[in-house]
Amino acid sequence: MPEVFHTIDVQLFTFLNSTISNDICDKIFPYITDVRNWLLVYVFLFGWLFWQGGKKGILTAVSLIAVILATDYLNSELLKDYFSRVRPCSALDDVRLLIKCGSGKSFPSSHAANMFAAATVLSYYYRKYRWIYFGIAVAIAFSRVYVGVHYPLDIAGGAIVGIVTGTVVVFIGRVFGKNIDEQDD
Numbered sequence: 001m002p003e004v005f006h007t008i009d010v011q012l013f014t015f016l017n018s019t020i021s022n023d024i025c026d027k028i029f030p031y032i033t034d035v036r037n038w039l040l041v042y043v044f045l046f047g048w049l050f051w052q053g054g055k056k057g058i059l060t061a062v063s064l065i066a067v068i069l070a071t072d073y074l075n076s077e078l079l080k081d082y083f084s085r086v087r088p089c090s091a092l093d094d095v096r097l098l099i100k101c102g103s104g105k106s107f108p109s110s111h112a113a114n115m116f117a118a119a120t121v122l123s124y125y126y127r128k129y130r131w132i133y134f135g136i137a138v139a140i141a142f143s144r145v146y147v148g149v150h151y152p153l154d155i156a157g158g159a160i161v162g163i164v165t166g167t168v169v170v171f172i173g174r175v176f177g178k179n180i181d182e183q184d185d
Helices: 003-019 023-033 035-052 054-083 110-125 127-146 152-176
Strands: none
Touching: 003 127, 003 152, 023 127, 035 054, 054 110, 054 152, 110 127, 110 152, 127 152
8 A cells, every 4th residue: 555545544543543532432333333233133124124025125135145245255355365454453553442453354344345235235225215224334334443443444445345246236136136116115
């Protein structure tokens, strides 16, 4: 990475991780960033899509499963190994670390990639609520910087990976689901 981008990334990380820190966010963002805290929401969402969403809901649920599997593999198995960027909590001094650092690589963020991929798929099939899907994706992505485990460029990279992968899965879903009503819900 060119030095100027790294310098800006570190400065922005320090601002988001330390300068704007406060007691309220110190409680909220570690909760938001933990995937386990979202499990009930995921179970409810998939249950509703499969049992109440009709053909469109089933296509959405299958697309979500496909996009998470594809995004996670692409991001965690290929891109992180290729870029091999060390997490800020392992590379920098004075990081406000609010969760365990983890031993994995930093770029791109898998949390951001998966959440933006899911938001892209959900926004295609249920446009009316896209601000909620992307709002959640942004909150989770931001939480990764705030808690000290990702740089801002890790988040941006993950968001791009997620949106591109989500768009590809939506395109494939359109090919296989041509007769499914795609009206706004």
